[in-house]
Amino acid sequence: MTPDQIGPQKIAAELSEMPPASAISLQMSVDNYLDVIRGVLDLFANKKGMDTIYVTATISSEAIKRVLQALDIDTSRIYFVDCISHIMMGASAAQQDDHTTLVESPTMLENLMLKVEYLIRRSQSKDKLVVIDSINSLAIHNNNWILSEFLHILVSGLRSREAFTIILSVEEHSTPEINNMVNLVCDHGIRAGKEG
Amino acid sequence: MPLKMGERDRCATGLEGLDTILYGGIPRSNTVLLTGSCGTGKTSLALEFLIHGAQKGENSLFVSVTENSEKLLANIIPYKFFDKSLIKSGRLVFVDLPIMYERLGMTKAELSMEEIDLLVAAISDLVTELGTKRLVIDSITSVCYKLKTSEKIRDFILKLGKSLSDLNCTTILVGEVSAESTSYSSFGVEEAIADGIVLMANMERRGDLLRTLQVIKMRGTMHSRAKYVLDLTPMGVLLVPLLKGGSTA
Numbered sequence: 001m002t003p004d005q006i007g008p009q010k011i012a013a014e015l016s017e018m019p020p021a022s023a024i025s026l027q028m029s030v031d032n033y034l035d036v037i038r039g040v041l042d043l044f045a046n047k048k049g050m051d052t053i054y055v056t057a058t059i060s061s062e063a064i065k066r067v068l069q070a071l072d073i074d075t076s077r078i079y080f081v082d083c084i085s086h087i088m089m090g091a092s093a094a095q096q097d098d099h100t101t102l103v104e105s106p107t108m109l110e111n112l113m114l115k116v117e118y119l120i121r122r123s124q125s126k127d128k129l130v131v132i133d134s135i136n137s138l139a140i141h142n143n144n145w146i147l148s149e150f151l152h153i154l155v156s157g158l159r160s161r162e163a164f165t166i167i168l169s170v171e172e173h174s175t176p177e178i179n180n181m182v183n184l185v186c187d188h189g190i191r192a193g194k195e196g
Numbered sequence: 197m198p199l200k201m202g203e204r205d206r207c208a209t210g211l212e213g214l215d216t217i218l219y220g221g222i223p224r225s226n227t228v229l230l231t232g233s234c235g236t237g238k239t240s241l242a243l244e245f246l247i248h249g250a251q252k253g254e255n256s257l258f259v260s261v262t263e264n265s266e267k268l269l270a271n272i273i274p275y276k277f278f279d280k281s282l283i284k285s286g287r288l289v290f291v292d293l294p295i296m297y298e299r300l301g302m303t304k305a306e307l308s309m310e311e312i313d314l315l316v317a318a319i320s321d322l323v324t325e326l327g328t329k330r331l332v333i334d335s336i337t338s339v340c341y342k343l344k345t346s347e348k349i350r351d352f353i354l355k356l357g358k359s360l361s362d363l364n365c366t367t368i369l370v371g372e373v374s375a376e377s378t379s380y381s382s383f384g385v386e387e388a389i390a391d392g393i394v395l396m397a398n399m400e401r402r403g404d405l406l407r408t409l410q411v412i413k414m415r416g417t418m419h420s421r422a423k424y425v426l427d428l429t430p431m432g433v434l435l436v437p438l439l440k441g442g443s444t445a
Contacts, residue, residue: 107404115427
């Protein structure tokens with residue numbers, strides 16, 4: 001699988017072609033990280049009306065919510081599994097509510113899967129999207145063996161539930177091992193470069 | 197679906213993950229020891245087993261030994277699928293064993309052999325009267341403290357298990373062990389007599405404490421022997437496989 005390099009504005013069009021139960025690898029640059037998140041969430045949570053489960057291990061759910069609010073993106077269908085606030089001792093800022101579930105540490109990968117499972121079961125929406133942000137952040141806290149096993153079980157489980165999965169990775173922080181791990185479980189790769 | 201030759205009827209627990217582990221559920225009328233240290237989710241799992249049974253129209257009985265049932269219900273997870281009408285309709289019944297002891301005049305610290313027979317008969321009568329198909333005794337360890345000797349414990353569990361099995365009742369006996377224990381039961385007898393053992397534990401991995409579940413034995417069915425990680429949620433007990441890449445055990 002060779003990722004095609006396209007601009008953030010075209011990502012939405014590319015993603016919307018994907019059939020249900022697809023797993024997509026979305027590699028981006030640090031520079032267009034926010035553009036990509038905006039594109040993905042705006043397309044799936046708003047335009048497609050999908051319940052979106054956003055697993056964040058990079059920045060806190062509170063920070064992402066603030067960005068989305070600033071960009072005027074409706075977050076009512078977005079449910080966060082926040083793996084980073086607790087370990088940063090910032091759990092009080094990211095209070096657990098109907099839209100935010102905290103996982104104590106990004107090393108607790110089983111608990112991460114359990115929270116995703118819980119939100120999928122709770123969701124009334126027919127179509128669901130799970131975004132993993134990002135594989136590189138999870139790789140900081142976990143070795144490749146356990147991370148690879150985690151991705152395999154998670155993505156297989158999501159496929160069986162016909163959920164759509166997007167695994168984000170940051171080009172500058174990726175290694176060949178991480179890329180192989182992601183490629184193994186994904187059907188399609190998109191490389192988000194600069195627009196144009 | 198008709199049963200294949202030699203296959204036993206199942207009591208589906210209603211916990212999706214556990215039923216998968218057990219290839220469809222607990223063989224009906226088995227007596228299962230659900231054991232583990234404190235805070236591992238034993239009572240929540242046992243209660244969910246009863247709620248799912250009651251929802252399917254099977255009369256379910258919770259015999260509480262250590263805490264009164266009102267307190268138990270107040271502290272239980274607010275299950276989204278729990279409907280209080282199950283209690284009002286009598287599908288789900290809570291009985292406090294200390295009240296039964298009192299009514300049976302069992303006031304001494306240690307029960308005699310005659311009193312053991314009386315207790316088994318009283319529980320069996322209750323099961324018959326209520327038409328109970330699912331029973332939980334929480335905890336069997338507390339009952340065993342009143343029996344003191346291994347002989348009495350063996351006698352009690354054997355007679356109770358036989359009687360409940362004859363009544364086609366599927367039973368979960370909740371057992372308590374210390375976190376350091378290498379045995380599956382406090383007295384070492386319960387585990388040998390039960391038809392099945394489900395072990396719940398806290399597992400530490402690199403400073404993280406994970407709740408785990410493992411089916412050690414289950415007569416009458418094939419089952420997974422792998423360790424699973426569980427979470428207690430308002431949607432019930434959820435299970436995922438323990439990731440082996442990070443296992444310390």
